[in-house]
Each structure stands twice: as C-alpha cells, then as structure tokens.
Amino acid sequence: MTADTLHALLGRYSVGPKHLVEPGPDDAQLTLMVQAALRAPDHAELVPYRFKLVRGSAKQAMAELFADAARAAGKGEEGAALDAERALRPPITVAVGARIDLGHPLVPAHEQWAAVGGAVSNFLMAAHVLGFGGKMLSGAKVRNPAIAAAFCEPGETLVGWIALGTPARKPSGPARKPDPGQVLIDWHPACKQDH
C-alpha cells in the first residue's frame, strides 16, 4: 500500500447532505465505487446488497415519499418539507438494500451483514478517493412500509441511503475516533483454574 493510499484511507470522513453540491459522480465514477464495494470480504460470494441510484427526476419522487413518511410519523408541514429537502439536496443518493438469506446453510446472517457493511465502507472510501463527499444515513423512515416497498424487492431490508456529491467544505467537527489501543487488544487465553 502506498503512502498516498494510506493517507486517503485515514483521511475519509462523512460529509452530510447540506454540505454536498454539484457535480455528483458520473456513471464511470459510480461504477468504480461499486467495483470497490464488490472488493469487500463476502463469505461464499453472496453479494447480499444492492445499490439503487436516485438522481434526476427520481429525486422528486423520493422527496414526496420522505414527506409522506414524515406526515405519517406525526410531523407537521414544516417537518415534511425538511425531510423532502433531504431527498432533493444531494446531487445523487444511493439507496442501500440488504439481501440477507436467514436460512443459508453456510453463511449466518451476521456474516452477511458484515459483507453489507464492508461494501458500504468501500463504496464511501472510493467516493472519497475520487474527490467526492458522502454520508450513510438511515433514520426511522427506513422502516416506513411505503418507503421500504418503494426501494426494496421482497426479502430485502432497506439499510439507508448514501448521499453523494462534491463537498462544499470539510465538516467543522469530523467524528472523533477512539484511540487505536482501545480497539487493538492482545488476546490471552483464559487461565484454567484447578479444582
């Protein structure tokens, strides 16, 4: 791994929708992001995820779904307009659906979810390397039945949406990460007690 690659890896941070401006990635760049996603570890090559692009006029349809979901959740018209705006603002949004096979004979669900997470992470990392900003978002609306049905095939779970675009500016307070020592721990076998 070159120092440049490591620098890119260590320098990724999420950029939320309100800081994303045009242009979004083009088809070739989106394909690279998906190729990166497909490099994530994936037991038995199940590819338990799908990325659905929301761009152009599809953004308005998503905005209406978001506004309806906000109203169904008891938000007023101001809240509905705010949620609609979240759909319209990013140049491109990518809905992430997970296809978890709960009865798979070899790969338990948690391993399939790990593959989904790896794919999302690689996708975002490729976006960052290509100079784009992005953020994975979900919220209660992923569980809204009309939204879930609009984005998912039967058997899929809507994980959320990746907002994508050109970063207008670096976030003022990027997420703080723990000290690596908190995560990287020497394993020692448990001592066996004599009875």
Ligand SMILES: Cc1cc2nc3c(=O)[nH]c(=O)nc-3n(C[C@H](O)[C@H](O)[C@H](O)COP(=O)(O)O)c2cc1C
């Ligand atoms: C599946 C998933 C859903 C998420 N949903 C939200 C969300 O709805 N709102 C939010 O602020 N962050 C959400 N996050 C976290 C952000 O995407 C982001 O990772 C977090 O703000 C940390 O920033 P960083 O990526 O710069 O470290 C979600 C992350 C994942 C993996």
